[in-house]
Amino acid sequence: xxxxxxxxxxxxxxxxxxxxxxxxxxxxxxxxxxxxxxxxxxxxxxxxxxxxxxxxxxxxxxxxxxxxxxxxxxxxxxxxxxxxxxxxxxxxxxxxxxxxxxxxxxxxxxxxxxxxxxxxxxxxxxxxxxxxxxxxxxxxxxxxxxxxxxxxxxxxxxxxxxxxxxxxxxxxxxxxxxxxxxxxxxxxxxxxxxxxxxxxxxxxxxxxxxxxxxxxxxxxxxxxxxxxxxxxxxxxxxxxxxxxxxxxxxxxxxxxxxxxxxxxxxxxxxxxxxxxxxxxxxxxxxxxxxxxxxxxxxxxxxxxxxxxxxxxxxxxxxxxxxxxxxxxxxxxxxxxxxxxxxxxxxxxxxxxxxxxxxxxx
Amino acid sequence: xxxxxxxxxxxxxxxxxxxxxxxxxxxxxxxxxxxxxxxxxxxxxxxxxxxxxxxxxxxxxxxxxxxxxxxxxxxxxxxxxxxxxxxxxxxxxxxxxxxxxxxxxxxxxxxxxxxxxxxxxxxxxxxxxxxxxxxxxxxxxxxxxxxxxxxxxxxxxxxxxxxxxxxxxxxxxxxxxxxxxxxxxxxxxxxxxxxxxxxxxxxxxxxxxxxxxxxxxxxxxxxxxxxxxxxxxxxxxxxxxxxxxxxxxxxxxxxxxxxxxxxxxxxxxxxxxxxxxxxxxxxxxxxxxxxxxxxxxxxxxxxxxxxxxxxxxxxxxxxxxxxxxxxxxxxxxxxxxxxxxxxxxxxxxxxxxxxxxxxxx
Numbered sequence: 001x002x003x004x005x006x007x008x009x010x011x012x013x014x015x016x017x018x019x020x021x022x023x024x025x026x027x028x029x030x031x032x033x034x035x036x037x038x039x040x041x042x043x044x045x046x047x048x049x050x051x052x053x054x055x056x057x058x059x060x061x062x063x064x065x066x067x068x069x070x071x072x073x074x075x076x077x078x079x080x081x082x083x084x085x086x087x088x089x090x091x092x093x094x095x096x097x098x099x100x101x102x103x104x105x106x107x108x109x110x111x112x113x114x115x116x117x118x119x120x121x122x123x124x125x126x127x128x129x130x131x132x133x134x135x136x137x138x139x140x141x142x143x144x145x146x147x148x149x150x151x152x153x154x155x156x157x158x159x160x161x162x163x164x165x166x167x168x169x170x171x172x173x174x175x176x177x178x179x180x181x182x183x184x185x186x187x188x189x190x191x192x193x194x195x196x197x198x199x200x201x202x203x204x205x206x207x208x209x210x211x212x213x214x215x216x217x218x219x220x221x222x223x224x225x226x227x228x229x230x231x232x233x234x235x236x237x238x239x240x241x242x243x244x245x246x247x248x249x250x251x252x253x254x255x256x257x258x259x260x261x262x263x264x265x266x267x268x269x270x271x272x273x274x275x276x277x278x279x280x281x282x283x284x285x286x287x288x289x290x291x292x293x294x295x296x297x298x299x300x301x302x303x304x305x306x307x308x309x310x311x312x313x314x315x316x317x318x319x320x321x322x323x324x325x326x327x328x329x330x331x332x333x334x335x336x337x338x339x340x341x342x343x344x345x346x347x348x349x350x351x352x353x354x355x356x357x358x359x360x361x
Numbered sequence: 362x363x364x365x366x367x368x369x370x371x372x373x374x375x376x377x378x379x380x381x382x383x384x385x386x387x388x389x390x391x392x393x394x395x396x397x398x399x400x401x402x403x404x405x406x407x408x409x410x411x412x413x414x415x416x417x418x419x420x421x422x423x424x425x426x427x428x429x430x431x432x433x434x435x436x437x438x439x440x441x442x443x444x445x446x447x448x449x450x451x452x453x454x455x456x457x458x459x460x461x462x463x464x465x466x467x468x469x470x471x472x473x474x475x476x477x478x479x480x481x482x483x484x485x486x487x488x489x490x491x492x493x494x495x496x497x498x499x500x501x502x503x504x505x506x507x508x509x510x511x512x513x514x515x516x517x518x519x520x521x522x523x524x525x526x527x528x529x530x531x532x533x534x535x536x537x538x539x540x541x542x543x544x545x546x547x548x549x550x551x552x553x554x555x556x557x558x559x560x561x562x563x564x565x566x567x568x569x570x571x572x573x574x575x576x577x578x579x580x581x582x583x584x585x586x587x588x589x590x591x592x593x594x595x596x597x598x599x600x601x602x603x604x605x606x607x608x609x610x611x612x613x614x615x616x617x618x619x620x621x622x623x624x625x626x627x628x629x630x631x632x633x634x635x636x637x638x639x640x641x642x643x644x645x646x647x648x649x650x651x652x653x654x655x656x657x658x659x660x661x662x663x664x665x666x667x668x669x670x671x672x673x674x675x676x677x678x679x680x681x682x683x684x685x686x687x688x689x690x691x692x693x694x695x696x697x698x699x700x701x702x703x704x705x706x707x708x709x710x711x712x713x714x715x716x717x718x719x720x721x722x
Contacts, residue, residue: 049624166559166567197557197574198527198582205621206527206585209614213558213574221559224567245609251648252605253570259678260566263410287612296657317620 005335007321008342008349009087010282011189011239011310012078012128014121015068016093016113024112024119029105040098044192046204050316059314067314068092071124078313079127082321085353086339088129088346089121090189090239094161095135097191107135107145114149122154129349131157131187136172143178150182156348157187157237162194162214168225176231183347185280186236190214215241216249219279223253226266228278235345236279243281243307247300250275276303280345282310283337284319291328304333308342366696368682369703369710370448371643372550372600372671373439373489375482376429377454377474385473385480390466401459405553407565411677420675428675429453432485439674440488443682446714447700449490449707450482451550451600455522456496458552468496468506475510483515490710492518492548497533504539511543517709518548518598523555523575529586537592544708546641547597551575576602577610580640584614587627589639596706597640604642604668608661611636637664641706643671644698645680652689665694669703 018033025033032038051057055067059077068074078084093113095106110133122130132149134142149155158179160167167188179186196210215238228234253271261267269277289297298304311319325334343351379394386394393399412418416428420438429435439445454474456467471494483491493510495503510516519540521528528549540547557571576599589595614632622628630638650658659665672680686695704712 049621162559164559166562168567169563195558197571197578198523198525198555201527201578201582201585202530203585203625205617205624206529206581208621209581209585209617210558210574210578212609212613213571213577216574217558217562217571220567220570221562224562224564224570242613244612245606248573248606248609251650252573252603255646255648256566256570260410260569263566264564285616287616289612293661296661300654300657 004083005321006339007082007084007086007309008339009078009084009311009313009321010237010308010342011090011284011312012074012087013068013092013312013314014074014089014117015066016116017065017069020120021109021112021116024115026108029108032105040093042192044207045200046207048316049204052316054315056314056316056318071121074313075125078311079125084127084321086127086129086349088131088156088187088349089117090131090187091117091133091159094133094159094191096137097161097163097193100137103135103138103141107138107141110135111145111148114145118152122152128154129157129346130155131159132184133159134175136160136167136175139172139174143174146175146178146182146184150178150184153348155184156346157185159187159189161189161191162218163191164193164195166221167218168221168223168227170225173227173230176227176234180231180234185346186234187239188215188218188236189239190241212241212245216245219249219275220253222279223271223274224264224267226264228274229266229268232278234278237282237308237345238279239282239310240284240312241281242285242287243283243301244287244297246275246281246306247297250301272302276301276306279306280341281307283307283324284310284312285317286319286324289326291326291330294326294329295333298333304336305341305344307337308345309338365444367700368443368445368447368670369700370439370445370672370674370682371598371669371703372451372645373435373448373674374429374453374676375435375450375478376427377477378426378430381481382470382473382477385476387469390469393466401454403553405568406561407568409677410565413677415676417675417677417679432482435674436486439672440486445488445682447488447490447710449492449517449548449710450478451492451548452478452494452520455494455520455552457498458522458524458554461498464496464499464502468499468502471496472506472509475506479513483513489515490518490707491516492520493545494520495536497521497528497536500533500535504535507536507539507543507545511539511545514709516545517707518546520548520550522550522552523579524552525554525556527582528579529582529584529588531586534588534591537588537595541592541595546707547595548600549576549579549597550600551602573602573606577606580610580636581614584632584635585625585628587625589635590627590629593639595639598643598669598706599640600643600671601645601673602642603646603648604644604662605648605658607636607642607667608658611662633663637662637667640667641702642668644668644685645671645673646678647680647685650687652687652691655687655690656694659694665697666702666705668698669706670699
């Protein structure tokens, strides 16, 4: 590519330590963190077999704090390193990925997280955009939190971390209504609590191979429960599951819809059409394709507007934007994946960039 | 195609009523069926939304017995109708798809089923080949049952119906050892007890769209647990999940194996190579493809030897062999899917057919 490409990165994980959230959390909840040692429960039985655990070893700041906790390092290793002009924060702590229950605490924790995110990331770095973290187990409160946080102009998305539930159920519709009302994308991301078909399997390599299934399962749930008929302007993006499953998902869902749609009469459009109109896919972890192979895959998807660049910084399987697309891949399509598709998807993401040099607040 | 094609159908469901099995079952177990009303537990919450329930409405014999219970009707609607020369029975009753426990009864029931199958189907119709039904919850007994039934020359397969467990675990290896010892294919088939990612979902259409995930999950389990390194001559066929997921599975599994194989050092071969060497896929339910689209898919799979015709008679989503492949699909490749791939997969399936007219015993 002749000029440096414009990049929008749709999956960057900023990270707090729980203590960082205390100033934003009502004091009634403090003692559970400071005295009783509450931490998010881990449901994943694997000892992550890479040198940095879940993270790139070199993304740890070296002061004992976790990867993703340092804005300076994130600027250096991601924004400046690759010239990324806009990056969407996707968080790591989600009540929705935890067990249901203790709703009041977890909902308050998500509010604290959002305020921490604004003050420590969005207000300090103009290239960053935010995701509203919610407790989807409490949909009405989640909708109120969306209304509250949507006032911040650089919030572009509502995050739904996948726990054990498909999100198509009417229970979650207040969340979709709130997102649609504010022009926010629904970001759907797996978590340690998301189990693929037949449960968690014996090895991390199995689980990690199969997590694209939880993305497929959420797509199917949203489609067949009519979420996108009820909220036609809503867009959802499936993050961190890649996108090579999309043709299979389209073919299979279309076939089943043709044969079984009398069961779900509210599904008026063919699932593949719903996918093309309402769903998007973050690119990471992109598999090894030749240019011709990737073009074939996009052709099978019936659209070159569905895939948006994501790096998954600072996780161990980070995709470098410079190496994510195969050699020889056409510039025009690369531009779509690198930035144009995300700009068309995220209604609140400005197409116009601030003046060069004004990026840092 | 100029001459009538040779068909091998790799998925035909014969069906017993429980009372049919009593003559083959030790009398100690009779009362649970005749007096206490045991039936296989149903774990699937859906009222199957087609006119015939799980079955083609026209495949019910009309005497109150279930579809698949009449050899005469199966001959008329399947073998004679389409000129199918060889068909592999896949059953419907599997202890492995039921809850674990009460092992002795369920293992005995599988033995009774196998003897019933031989006497009522294989001995009455030479075009039919059998699958050994086992209780995989009791692997040592299952291996003994395989040894016992393998003496029947028209048993070509061991069926593993999918319940809630991935089969890669060493627990199940005695079954694979026995199958390999006798040149029997492992047939893996979903059941009402197989849940995709995020559980059973709200609608049958969702569950049925996602059941290809349990096939993928079993493939991943077998591969990453090294089953095909330990049993290199073993072949397994994934039945009733279609095959359009295979390219995605290959790409994703190869990527994860490259990055994480230090966790599973017994996996010496790239997963896509293992799939091409050891796994096969029954065609039904085949999605709607153009000829070019299907050729692309086979090209992505890197082999035209992996897909074997299956009709799934007598179930509601039966695929007619005559309509399963798209118009204009090359004859040479159609022959592979219709018969040659199955003949190369099932070591015990004779390539030479009995003399014409001698088909019925």
